[in-house]
Amino acid sequence: MAAAELHRLTIADAQSRLRKREISAVELTRACLDRIHAVDPKLNAFLTVSDKEAIEQAHAADRRLAAAGAPPMCGIPLAIKDIYCTRGVRTSCGSRILETFVPPFDATVVAKLRAEGAIFLGKTNLDEFAMGSSTENSAFGPTRNPHDLTRVAGGSSGGSAAAVAADECLASLGTDTGGSIREPASFCGVAGIKPTYSRVSRYGVVAYGSSLDQVGPFAKTVRDAAIVLRSLAGHDPRDSTSSSRPVPDYERALTGDVTGMRVGVPREYLVEGMEPAIENAVRGALGRFEALGAKKIEISLPHTDYAIGAYYLIATAEASANLARYDGVRYGLRASAEDHIALYERSRAAGFGAEVKRRIMLGTFALSAGYYDAYYLKAMKVRTLIRRDFERAFEQCDVIVTPVAPTTAFRLGEKMSDPLTMYLSDIFTISVNLAGLPGLALPCGYDDKNLPIGMQLIGPPFSEESLFRAGDAYERSGAFKPRRPAL
């Protein structure tokens, strides 16, 4: 591979070539930065590109790689969603209110990757505060889909998904509160996993819906996603909700063997109005699993219909408190005002976009005196029912297969005027967050417009190994040939 093509490498390939010193981290990083400068003006996947710091980090990585025992992510160029606090590098959350905010600390996962010698190319675009399904809610313009520049990349982690699809980086980090990793992964034709809630530390990841938010990677292959997750996962003393379960070596789970695996297909997920190409692609993938020795089982998740309603009460309620700190007092955008009340009102009016304001108002309403029981409390009960649906389903099957989204990437602007239709983009992914389960998205076909289609593998808590094994087996079976976007 020519030096100019190094950005196309998978992490698995790059790891071995870096260790054999066939390539250097500096060469690899330069190739990615060159690619970013060549294609990102068309995509707007990056909000910040850290050329200088990235090259410095690459030199340091090369020094470590010269000796034996460099950590797995050493020298691997990554892109980070601009919702992770990065010490000394602006963290905007796609919002005017944090346009100038430079955190004095690293998110735990950023610190872990930094300690391993990973390269941070820059910060990627997102829906403001991760609220959205298309990255059109970014205050800094939408990200375009590398497969079709007239279409959205999905959201909220659209920048991170597009950056991987366009080979601007080897892998990237996103966050997923209701589908914000899986939906853009599906729209952009890359792999992405939302791990079990508590598997990865949330410290330093700007909160949207705290009981739903989870950190995860985008990658070019399932194997790469497994490699990155291993470096992210684990207990963090700074996150009281993080699990102390040991982190398995996910890559070792990739045996290619799914013989006897029971694959559940929920009857509620083949919804009316779903594009036939999507249904066909997912049915095709199920056929491939059967051919590989898995067993297909029909299951039921009866409370699926209530998931979106419950989600938009719980997530917005939590968001209404989480976003209260952006008041113009200590950091971020500050409007001039004669007293502190006016300071809040003007700073927040000027700093937040329409969707963020809508969700803050929804959440504030749901928690208000007299409405709490009818809305927030009821939504929490629905959440319990949805969790039980999955518990029952996993008595019958090991993994559930669904489409990631009911459509492929839609046109920019197409759903912006209708928030409710936009919310339906997450209909297959939201339940997974409510139940705290892991969900892996990976490409399984294309529609007639050459747009990627993704399937979702859902497992019980802490079953990431099974999901990776199944996804990797499917990928390796050659059922589906990924297409590089023409840029």
Added chain:
Amino acid sequence: MATDAYEGVIGLEVHTHLMTKSKLFCGCSTAFGAPPNENVCPVCMGMPGVLPVLNRRAVELAVRTGLAAHCEIAARSIFDRKSYFYPDLPKGYQISQYETPLCKGGYVDLPSRGNGEPRRIRLVRIHLEEDAGKNIHEANASLVDFNRSGVPLMEIVSEPDIRSAEEAGAYLRELRAILKYIEASDVRMEEGGFRCDVNVSVRKRGAEKLGVKSEIKNLNSFRFVEKAIDYEVKRQIEVLESGGKLAQETHLWDPVREETRPMRSKEFANDYRYFPEPDLPPLVVPAAMVDAIRRSMPELPADRRARYVRDYGLSDYDAAVIIAEHEIAEYFDAMLPGLKNRKSAANWVMTEVLRVVNESAKPIAEAAPKPAETGALLRMVEEQKISLHAAKAAFAAMCKSGKGADATVAELGLAQVSDESAIAAACDALIAAEPAKVAEYRGGRDKLFGFFVGRVMNSMGGKANPAMINQILKRKLGG
């Protein structure tokens, strides 16, 4: 109708800092007096993305308090977010406990006032929460100091069992004594470590139904609590007596004008939108932890008070005075070995020791001699080696010099003369020198006896054993 036809119905919500080294949800120091915004980090500054981690010591101290106040300790309690906007509240919400507090129920018994029956004030709950920062207003700007942001606070809520300002004061003093005994809080009012909200209503004596209450917010000393209650009870009675109606209001205490004034509804009409804090798992306090804390509990003020009355024969009042401050009670106990008369030791503590402590405004360890030395001094009095008068002089000297009792008594030459022949010689000399007075006395002027005792004592430099002077003079003058 007279004022005393009414009674107050009063409940207190006490907020007090816990004695932890670090804050409730981060590792920053809780030390008071640092330069502004020195003891801060991303967590207590409410930076984006930060998460709280609960301080174990704060939980232990709250459990200690719960046990001392006879509360039920919840095996599982929940933290909630209480939302409101204020510049000193960095996250826009305070992490507190709402529906499921750490401690439920319980009571505080106030010292008996001589009738043997303690007055019991029941508690509703005790919970943990974080403090806010502090706004500092200047001519053209307001500044915020976040050093206090995240300092652990305990909120202790009483039932409306208190009937008067005086009783509120007694409750607060007892609560403070408990908190200091168990080393949960040092109740430092001057450092903003104590704040109290007061709910006050009045009703006709004997009535069951509660009146319309008003809440007085943010009182930061015991004295203000008592004054505000007095003022508010009187105000409410006046309104009712003049045929007026009371509104449920929130008031602020104006310490300068010594009156309460209603807050504008905008200032307190908050809907706090409580909901469970998703960043903290439920707080689980295992029974084994509660047992371990129970075993580590010191003697509580009420128990010590009872012990002093029962075992030492102190009066209720004296016992209450001595136990009120933990250090004083500890001092008293440390003085006692070797002493026979505990009552006179108690008197000594209440007069001599408390005086030097109050006058010097220093902790007892700096203001007074070591308790064993004070005990040794009192033992010399008991053994009639020195007079009480001499002991006072020696004590004053010991406070200044820091020297021991023996050395001080020797240095000042205060040892009492109990040598019978020396005293007899002094008596003989006086009788020889004052024949006229002796004749008067023998003629029936008994009152002159004091004159002779004084003269003998003077002639011996004040060090003679007074009982022996009495005895010897009686014998000689009678003959």
